Amino acid sequence: MLSLLSLRAGIEAGTLTQAGALALVREAIAAREPDVGALVSLDPDPVVPTKGPLAGIAFGVKDVIDTADLPTQMGSAVYAGWRPRADAPAVARLRALGGVALAKTTTTAFAFMDPTETRNPNAPGRTPGGSSAGSAAAVAAGMLPLALGTQTGGSVIRPAAFCGAVGVKPSFRLLPTVGMKCFSWTLDTLGLFTASVADAAHALALLTDRPDIERLDDAPPRIGLLVPDFCPSPDPDGLAALRRAAEAAEAFGAPVRDLSLPSLYREAFGLHGTIQDFEGIRALAWEHTHHRAALPPLLRAQLDAAGTIPVAAYDAARRVVRAARRDFRTVLKDEGVDVVLTLPAPGVAPHGYGSTGDSRFNRLWTLLGVPCVTVPVPGDGPPLGVQMVAPFGEDAHALAAAAFVERALSR
Structure with missing residues (x-):
């Protein structure tokens, strides 16, 4: 590169x-x-x-x-x-x-x-x-x-x-x-x-x-290792890459502990589609109204269905997500970790070009508005990576932790 x-x-x-x-x-x-x-x-x-x-x-x-x-x-x-x-x-x-x-x-x-x-x-x-x-x-x-x-x-x-x-x-x-x-x-x-x-x-x-x-801090971050239990399990190769990164970071001097999130985050995760689609049909109202036939099939179907989402459901989803955003920093502090090490995708890229892959290991972090960094995991075969996540506004810490893991994996 x-x-x-x-x-x-x-x-x-x-x-x-x-x-x-x-x-x-x-x-x-x-x-x-x-x-x-x-x-x-x-x-x-x-x-x-x-x-x-x-x-x-x-x-x-x-x-x-x-x-x-x-x-x-x-x-x-x-x-x-x-x-x-x-x-x-x-x-x-x-x-x-x-x-x-x-x-x-x-x-x-x-x-x-x-x-x-x-x-x-x-x-x-x-x-x-x-x-x-x-x-x-x-x-x-x-x-x-x-x-x-x-x-x-x-x-x-x-x-x-x-x-x-x-x-x-x-x-x-x-x-x-x-x-x-x-x-x-x-x-x-x-x-x-x-x-x-x-x-x-x-x-x-x-x-x-x-x-x-x-100004990337060389000090080892306190890492919380998260395999989310609120969505389907990762592929074996994705999980192996995550374990490898955790072991490399630990061997390089970072304390690593298993992390789980409160039930609020399971609830928030399930509301991504409500917020995305409620806003999507409004953001693309002109295109959907005047050029519906020109829209590709997945998008057209999603927008067709999005018009049925009640305003009350959207407002309720926003309240849950606001609570989750507000509490995330405290959750990590109470767990004694600075950053989260987790998956960026279920595993290697799927075969073929009919799909862009599954975003289930990304949606919660986008909802929370927190900084995330993909770090490639070296190896033979198709690329694999891990994801570093930090509290809102701590982009420097997310990048410093990602650089630490990047160095650990290169040793």
Whole structure:
């Protein structure tokens, strides 16, 4: 994979120019994109800044996020060729830092579950996940050092695990979702993909103007090992990867203890669909009303059914989720842990391209609005990963713990 920090180091050392860094990315795209299909559009002649902390660093943008100079088509024929007037704030921020918005990456239609045609670069014949399929695949294939994605259920964390990249879903609203196609205003979160945890921490620190985010603490975190009992069991390979990461962290000096969550979290987990779908039919009301036949089958059926969700059920679900969000920090404190080590997906990516995989190990954390990081677990065969979770607002701790586990697994 292409490392953002390695490219920056070469530029700062004078062994690589900004144009040279971009040329490396273009060469990788030319070599890999025909087989992967991660990109929707590519800027043929971008301006390459020579100033700024990300000068010469190319990044990809999921095709539900606005870009002024490339189409934003939402993965749907409904928006074919549509050109926004302005960049989304996150894109504008990366450009202001010197980054080059080189490509739009594939997305499932409106960031839902109908699969893309993108192939998994590290697991031939298996799904890359979704909805941020192109961003995950492009980074994992070494085509881009940084890509933006979005998550409403598990659309950053899961494809990162399936493809073998680092994925970060920050705390809710740490990154602005303005200029991003809305599906659920309670859940939608902007995230990113990189080659390493250090790359992710650096990018997030720059994006948010919060340098403390990348001051990764080397101290061993107190880890709570969670295999959720409120959803179907993981696959054996997913569980084995989780156990391996826990053992590596413990051997590296981190105290690890088994963790379970109170019944409130089982209740909250079951309400994700109520909130997502109640808001989804409203967020996509124009598309559903005027272009229903053009919507892909899974999304069309979901929106058709969503109109029957009572307002009272939605309001009740919001109350439960607010309580769960409020109490999560206390739950971890009472258990004597700093972070949660858990699964990002049931196991390796499923065979075929008819599904984006199962988000059951992601939905609770998206509901809670807490920071999550996918850490790849090295090994032979299709990629596997683990997920680090921290309390709301503790993105630096989530990334530090992820970096700790990443180092432990590399020993």
